[in-house]
Amino acid sequence: MAFHPTPRQVDFIKAMVFAACLLPTARLVWGFTTDSLGANPIEYITRATGWWTLAFLAITLAVTPARRWLSMPWLLRLRRMLGLFAFFHACQHFTTYVWLDQFFDWPGMLVDIAKRPFVTVGFAAFVLLVPLAVTSTNAMVRRLGARRWQRLHRLVYGIAILGVIHFWWLVKKDVTEPAIFAAVIASLLVARLLGRSGTSGASRSPTRGVAG
Amino acid sequence: MSSHHSPIVLSSEITPRSMFEGRRAFLRDAGFALALAGVGAAALRPGDAHAKAFDGARKSPFSVNEPATPFKDVTTYNNFYEFGTGKDDPAERAHTLKPRPWTLSVEGECAKPKRWDLDELLKLAAVEERIYRMRCVEGWSMVIPWNGYPLAELLKRAEPNARAKYVEFTTLADPAQMPGIRTAVLDWPYVEGLRIDEAMHPLTLLTLGLYGDLLPNQNGAPVRVVVPWKYGFKSAKSIVRIRFTEQEPRTAWNKAIPREYGFYSNVNPAVDHPRWSQARERRIGEFGKRATLPFNGYGEQVAGLYAGMDLRKFF
Numbered sequence: 093m094a095f096h097p098t099p100r101q102v103d104f105i106k107a108m109v110f111a112a113c114l115l116p117t118a119r120l121v122w123g124f125t126t127d128s129l130g131a132n133p134i135e136y137i138t139r140a141t142g143w144w145t146l147a148f149l150a151i152t153l154a155v156t157p158a159r160r161w162l163s164m165p166w167l168l169r170l171r172r173m174l175g176l177f178a179f180f181h182a183c184q185h186f187t188t189y190v191w192l193d194q195f196f197d198w199p200g201m202l203v204d205i206a207k208r209p210f211v212t213v214g215f216a217a218f219v220l221l222v223p224l225a226v227t228s229t230n231a232m233v234r235r236l237g238a239r240r241w242q243r244l245h246r247l248v249y250g251i252a253i254l255g256v257i258h259f260w261w262l263v264k265k266d267v268t269e270p271a272i273f274a275a276v277i278a279s280l281l282v283a284r285l286l287g288r289s290g291t292s293g294a295s296r297s298p299t300r301g302v303a304g
Numbered sequence: 305m306s307s308h309h310s311p312i313v314l315s316s317e318i319t320p321r322s323m324f325e326g327r328r329a330f331l332r333d334a335g336f337a338l339a340l341a342g343v344g345a346a347a348l349r350p351g352d353a354h355a356k357a358f359d360g361a362r363k364s365p366f367s368v369n370e371p372a373t374p375f376k377d378v379t380t381y382n383n384f385y386e387f388g389t390g391k392d393d394p395a396e397r398a399h400t401l402k403p404r405p406w407t408l409s410v411e412g413e414c415a416k417p418k419r420w421d422l423d424e425l426l427k428l429a430a431v432e433e434r435i436y437r438m439r440c441v442e443g444w445s446m447v448i449p450w451n452g453y454p455l456a457e458l459l460k461r462a463e464p465n466a467r468a469k470y471v472e473f474t475t476l477a478d479p480a481q482m483p484g485i486r487t488a489v490l491d492w493p494y495v496e497g498l499r500i501d502e503a504m505h506p507l508t509l510l511t512l513g514l515y516g517d518l519l520p521n522q523n524g525a526p527v528r529v530v531v532p533w534k535y536g537f538k539s540a541k542s543i544v545r546i547r548f549t550e551q552e553p554r555t556a557w558n559k560a561i562p563r564e565y566g567f568y569s570n571v572n573p574a575v576d577h578p579r580w581s582q583a584r585e586r587r588i589g590e591f592g593k594r595a596t597l598p599f600n601g602y603g604e605q606v607a608g609l610y611a612g613m614d615l616r617k618f619f
Contacts, residue, residue: 130380130381130391130392131373131376131377131380131381131391131588131589132381132391132444132586132588134586134591135444135586193593195592195593204581208579208580208581209579210579261579262579264389264442265385265389265489265490265560265561266385266389266487266489268389
């Protein structure tokens with residue numbers, strides 16, 4: 093039942109997924125240059141980049157449960173790339189804020205971060221993503237050692253929760269979308285905790301998973 | 305943006321509605337016939353065939369001298385939660401609203417309550433063109449050429465009594481016409497309110513049109529109010545009831561989140577929304593942000609209404 097591609101096929105799948113992950117950005121670039129993002133394009137870009145950051149965090153967190161339930165261990169080979177795409181969208185989101193929303197008004201941004209809880213939380217989530225992106229290379233995994241690397245990268249659950257809170261606190265009244273993200277991330281966390289009790293340490297080794 | 309610089313048209317020259325609607329039906333049928341015949345029916349533009357409802361509207365001295373936001377943006381980027389919470393929901397979904405026939409009931413603390421038919425409202429006073437700034441509580445703004453007359457024209461005909469301290473506006477809440485009503489995102493029907501002196505202020509506009517024509521459904525057809533010195537949500541859309549009350553009305557957003565949306569909700573750059581700054585705004589169509597003006601730039605006319613009030617407390 094489970095699909096077991098050859099290493100070459102995995103490389104091909106990875107390339108395809110990489111291209112697909114660029115589509116949301118391509119859509120924004122195309123929409124901005126053709127002025128088809130609606131009456132308030134900057135708001136659209138802010139929302140879209142934030143939405144995709146959360147979506148990629150959820151997709152990244154789904155890799156481990158999915159590979160277990162589907163018995164497709166090779167899925168792990170996509171995880172680092174997906175996680176880096178979450179960071180990529182977070183960078184776009186942060187840049188939109190700094191440039192198109194605040195116009196490099198650094199003192200104004202500091203006030204915003206200190207005074208507005210939804211900005212504080214969003215900023216914290218972004219800052220916490222940085223060490224995860226930096227330590228995503230094989231060399232860094234080796235330098236940190238598997239255990240410490242893994243402990244550090246569990247931060248991603250906290251980051252996802254902060255991201256959902258950020259979304260929840262910024263909507264005016266209709267919390268449908270943040271509630272959906274909250275439910276998805278909560279179930280992924282539960283799936284991970286359940287999976288953990290039933291497996292040995294070996295299958296959680298990050299070095300094997302991220303190599304390649 | 306040049307579309308509102310229309311030539312002056314005498315009211316006697318305006319085609320009666322029944323006649324142009326007949327013409328529209330004819331054009332529609334004719335267009336259908338042409339399409340069937342395989343002739344280029346796309347060349348036919350029924351929109352050009354009739355005079356706009358308010359082409360002859362007198363230009364008001366209250367208008368601002370700022371470029372109007374394009375019609376497309378005014379009609380596709382709205383908040384009208386009765387049709388959904390997305391900005392593009394009203395434009396996509398408001399076609400189910402039936403703005404005609406329409407009755408607006410004026411009642412409560414007054415000597416002469418009355419149920420007004422839309423056609424009576426259209427003839428009640430001279431319709432003006434008023435180009436107003438519109439500032440949304442979310443931090444964006446537009447400049448919109450509305451058509452209407454002072455709300456006071458309607459209110460004074462009801463002869464409000466001494467107990468009439470407030471005016472309450474109720475929006476239609478019909479789930480058959482408004483799909484958003486099925487979600488309890490607000491406590492329907494949408495209720496807004498003003499103090500009677502605010503409601504009687506000459507800037508407060510009973511609005512029947514925009515850009516020279518009848519209101520599009522998504523902008524609050526067929527009748528709404530526009531209160532330009534307050535955040536946009538204070539300007540109730542698709543109104544079915546206006547009631548004079550002695551007590552301050554319980555308004556929809558105030559009921560939903562009282563600490564964020566006060567009864568007054570005057571545009572005020574010095575009082576932040578609890579979750580975001582109100583100091584600046586993004587004018588739709590502009591790249592940068594501009595400073596928000598106290599009372600949305602109408603302070604000269606309305607600041608006196610709030611003399612002696614602490615506007616931080618009465619936000």
